[in-house]
Amino acid sequence: MIRNGMPLAQLNTPALLIDLKRVEANLARGITVANAAGVALRPHTKTHKSPYFARRQLMAGAHGLTVAKVSEAEVFAEAGFDDLFIANTIYGAEKARRVRRLAERVSLAVGVDHIEQVRAFSHAMERAGAPLAVMIEVDTGARRGGVDPQEAAALAGAVAGLPGLAVKGVYTYEGYTYSAPDRAALVATERQAQAVLIAAGQAVGEAAGVVPVISAGSTPGLLSGAGYLPGITEIRPGTYIFLDAAQADLAGGLEHCAATVLATVVSRPRPDRAILDAGSKALTSDVRAGGVCKTTGHGLLPDFGLVIARLSEEHGVIEGPGVERLAVGQKVRVVPNHICPVVNLFNEMVLIRDGLVVDVLPVAARGRLQ
Amino acid sequence: MIRNGMPLAQLNTPALLIDLKRVEANLARGITVANAAGVALRPHTKTHKSPYFARRQLMAGAHGLTVAKVSEAEVFAEAGFDDLFIANTIYGAEKARRVRRLAERVSLAVGVDHIEQVRAFSHAMERAGAPLAVMIEVDTGARRGGVDPQEAAALAGAVAGLPGLAVKGVYTYEGYTYSAPDRAALVATERQAQAVLIAAGQAVGEAAGVVPVISAGSTPGLLSGAGYLPGITEIRPGTYIFLDAAQADLAGGLEHCAATVLATVVSRPRPDRAILDAGSKALTSDVRAGGVCKTTGHGLLPDFGLVIARLSEEHGVIEGPGVERLAVGQKVRVVPNHICPVVNLFNEMVLIRDGLVVDVLPVAARGRLQ
Numbered sequence: 124m125i126r127n128g129m130p131l132a133q134l135n136t137p138a139l140l141i142d143l144k145r146v147e148a149n150l151a152r153g154i155t156v157a158n159a160a161g162v163a164l165r166p167h168t169k170t171h172k173s174p175y176f177a178r179r180q181l182m183a184g185a186h187g188l189t190v191a192k193v194s195e196a197e198v199f200a201e202a203g204f205d206d207l208f209i210a211n212t213i214y215g216a217e218k219a220r221r222v223r224r225l226a227e228r229v230s231l232a233v234g235v236d237h238i239e240q241v242r243a244f245s246h247a248m249e250r251a252g253a254p255l256a257v258m259i260e261v262d263t264g265a266r267r268g269g270v271d272p273q274e275a276a277a278l279a280g281a282v283a284g285l286p287g288l289a290v291k292g293v294y295t296y297e298g299y300t301y302s303a304p305d306r307a308a309l310v311a312t313e314r315q316a317q318a319v320l321i322a323a324g325q326a327v328g329e330a331a332g333v334v335p336v337i338s339a340g341s342t343p344g345l346l347s348g349a350g351y352l353p354g355i356t357e358i359r360p361g362t363y364i365f366l367d368a369a370q371a372d373l374a375g376g377l378e379h380c381a382a383t384v385l386a387t388v389v390s391r392p393r394p395d396r397a398i399l400d401a402g403s404k405a406l407t408s409d410v411r412a413g414g415v416c417k418t419t420g421h422g423l424l425p426d427f428g429l430v431i432a433r434l435s436e437e438h439g440v441i442e443g444p445g446v447e448r449l450a451v452g453q454k455v456r457v458v459p460n461h462i463c464p465v466v467n468l469f470n471e472m473v474l475i476r477d478g479l480v481v482d483v484l485p486v487a488a489r490g491r492l493q
Numbered sequence: 494m495i496r497n498g499m500p501l502a503q504l505n506t507p508a509l510l511i512d513l514k515r516v517e518a519n520l521a522r523g524i525t526v527a528n529a530a531g532v533a534l535r536p537h538t539k540t541h542k543s544p545y546f547a548r549r550q551l552m553a554g555a556h557g558l559t560v561a562k563v564s565e566a567e568v569f570a571e572a573g574f575d576d577l578f579i580a581n582t583i584y585g586a587e588k589a590r591r592v593r594r595l596a597e598r599v600s601l602a603v604g605v606d607h608i609e610q611v612r613a614f615s616h617a618m619e620r621a622g623a624p625l626a627v628m629i630e631v632d633t634g635a636r637r638g639g640v641d642p643q644e645a646a647a648l649a650g651a652v653a654g655l656p657g658l659a660v661k662g663v664y665t666y667e668g669y670t671y672s673a674p675d676r677a678a679l680v681a682t683e684r685q686a687q688a689v690l691i692a693a694g695q696a697v698g699e700a701a702g703v704v705p706v707i708s709a710g711s712t713p714g715l716l717s718g719a720g721y722l723p724g725i726t727e728i729r730p731g732t733y734i735f736l737d738a739a740q741a742d743l744a745g746g747l748e749h750c751a752a753t754v755l756a757t758v759v760s761r762p763r764p765d766r767a768i769l770d771a772g773s774k775a776l777t778s779d780v781r782a783g784g785v786c787k788t789t790g791h792g793l794l795p796d797f798g799l800v801i802a803r804l805s806e807e808h809g810v811i812e813g814p815g816v817e818r819l820a821v822g823q824k825v826r827v828v829p830n831h832i833c834p835v836v837n838l839f840n841e842m843v844l845i846r847d848g849l850v851v852d853v854l855p856v857a858a859r860g861r862l863q
Contacts, residue, residue, distance in 0.1 A: 135585065135587050135588070135863045136585070136863065137862050137863065138863075169806060169807075191806070191807045192807070211807050211808075212759045212760045212768065213759055213770065214757055214758075214759040214760075214770075214821055214822050215505065215506070215757055215822070217505050218505070236760050236762050237760045237761060237762065237821055239821040239822060240759070240760070240821070243822075262762060266766075266803075266810070267762075267768060267803070267805060267808045267810050268759075268760050268762050268768050268808060269762055270762060271763070298805070387584055387585055388584075389582045389583055389584040389610070389638075390582045390584075390606050390607045390610070390638050391607060392606050392607065392632060392637075392638050392639055392640060393641070396636075398582065398637060398638050400583065400584075403777075403779070403834055404834055404837055404862065405862055407773075407777070407778060408777060408778045408779045408780075408834075409773070409778045410778075433636075433637070435637060435668070436539060436561070436833060436834060437539075437561045437562070437581050438581075438637045438638060440636070440637050451584060451607055451609040451610065452584050452585070452609060452613075463806060464773055464774055464778075464806060467774055467838070468837070468838075468860065468862075469860065469862065470860045489860075490838065490839065490840045490859075492507050492774065492775055492838075492839065493505045493506065493507065493508075
């Protein structure tokens with residue numbers, strides 16, 4: 124049983140710990156950067172999947188929320204959040220019907236990058252009371268979804284020409300900046316992506332006869348110091364609330380990482396090897412092998428200067444110099460490489476402050492895949 | 494709403510589908526190999542995390558179940574299974590108390606590879622009605638947990654000398670056979686691991702004065718054709734029930750894979766690119782880049798001869814020749830690289846037979862990390 128005021132050493136492991144002081148500092152940094160640039164902050168909830176942290180984000184100055192799935196939007200709408208953007212292309216009659224029901228309850232926008240999605244949404248919104256807000260996804264270099272920038276206006280025109288829909292603006296995911304080789308290259312890449320997005324957004328605004336929302340923003344962009352070009356009106360960072368090993372350098376060090384996995388040294392089978400009870404089912408297999416957000420191994424132990432060398436499903440293996448400081452039964456804190464999918468593995472988060480437990484929260488939107 | 498008899502094309506996506514005919518064939522193969530070698534089959538439930546499939550395994554001839562965590566053991570004990578082996582080293586007073594409570598309800602064995610774990614279990618079992626069965630983990634080459642083979646007898650002697658414990662035997666995880674370069678090397682590696690385990694087991698039996706259980710067995714070992722050397726008494730394969738892209742070649746082809754992720758083509762942003770609504774939060778980032786269980790990319794689409802080239806959290810990206818056959822809205826089946834952590838991402842499994850839905854099951858032990 125977890126109790127208020129419990130020291131971390133008494134927690135069962137593996138456990139996902141969230142340091143509230145660090146969260147507060149990270150939220151403050153996010154809104155400071157957004158305000159300095161005059162852009163609205165619409166954080167991506169994929170990182171925490173929790174109404175509690177969404178509320179903290181709004182209270183810290185955010186304007187609305189971003190989600191990735193219809194089911195995530197439903198969780199946050201149910202929890203009382205009334206301004207949601209599903210920043211992901213979706214397709215299917217059942218999902219379109221759920222989008223319509225959500226749009227009747229909250230201010231909702233959806234992303235599109237293909238005429239078939241547009242037609243499906245228009246069909247679902249037939250004779251709706253108000254049109255569904257549509258954001259055109261623009262590919263500024265991520266090579267996943269998004270129209271080519273020069274095709275955004277044509278798709279916006281198609282949206283504007285169909286019943287039940289209203290063009291709201293454009294968005295991009297410029298997360299490929301992760302792999303820029305250094306901070307200068309990251310800044311240059313981020314600015315290039317913003318410039319392309321702004322041009323596409325202006326064309327979309329003209330094509331649809333609206334003042335467009337122009338929405339960029341990944342956490343590397345937020346932390347890079349690139350700032351936001353005039354024309355960007357909104358940003359959607361996700362990881363900035365917790366940070367992780369991959370983004371720690373950009374953020375100024377591991378001491379900014381708010382999320383750690385508490386693990387126990389369950390064995391020392393050899394003098395030069397320690398085994399943690401956190402494997403890939405607690406830390407994921409995500410690696411960041413290159414670029415400015417590079418990290419090594421499968422998780423860092425900043426208190427010991429150690430790195431998890433290998434993972435299997437239930438084992439984290441640490442080897443080499445420094446391992447002698449880890450004894451069986453010892454509890455250690457691991458900074459994961461990539462926090463978003465890690466949160467998605469845990470049913471609950473243990474909130475801590477000054478090294479003591481203050482609360483336990485469900486990861487409410489965990490596993491919301493549809 | 495999922496209904497009995499529903500065609501797959503009507504399912505919402507992403508969904509985890511389990512083909513029962515293939516499961517039945519895989520279970521039959523598992524027990525056939527075990528019976529031919531005269532070894533008991535104690536399947537690892539980490540793959541399916543479900544009492545339903547555990548029951549199917551027992552009905553197909555398995556002798557008991559393997560689990561990785563105390564919390565998983567609790568799920569299966571609660572579901573009525575009375576012969577469980579926690580094949581993983583665990584440490585902590587709270588877990589030791591739960592192990593004692595489990596041992597009072599069911600036939601339970603635990604794995605150890607360090608004297609500190611042994612002392613903790615002995616302490617927890619003080620004045621218990623019956624001793625806790627202990628299996629010594631032997632490292633036959635996996636380089637994670639397990640004592641060196643020549644140290645197994647000494648640890649068994651320590652177990653035998655402490656109250657509340659009874660030596661049951663030895664076990665190994667020889668999953669490193671995955672990375673053998675070809676099937677001949679896999680067979681040789683598997684046999685070598687078995688020989689080392691048998692020798693350690695015989696020494697343990699002598700040290701503790703018992704006829705030892707000698708427990709080996711990963712799915713590559715089961716599928717390799719290596720068989721089991723005289724002296725091996727038990728095997729613990731997990732993946733064999735569902736199989737996956739990495740093990741399909743060993744099993745005789747992708748048509749043996751019982752678990753697939755149904756995904757929708759949500760976009761075709763360019764002529765040479767398709768986007769699926771299954772990313773790393775549905776398929777994991779697990780890769781198998783080398784060895785006899787090598788696969789490429791992040792999931793296979795056998796119906797199209799296509800491979801997922803890249804994943805982000807919510808996107809599966811397919812590129813290149815053949816993509817023109819994928820249209821927006823089309824549903825496709827993906828064979829994951831590694832099925833065990835994929836099952837652990839889904840809240841439920843859709844059971845299918847002859848291409849129609851027959852049932853939906855919760856992944857009961859999903860996310861049981863402690």
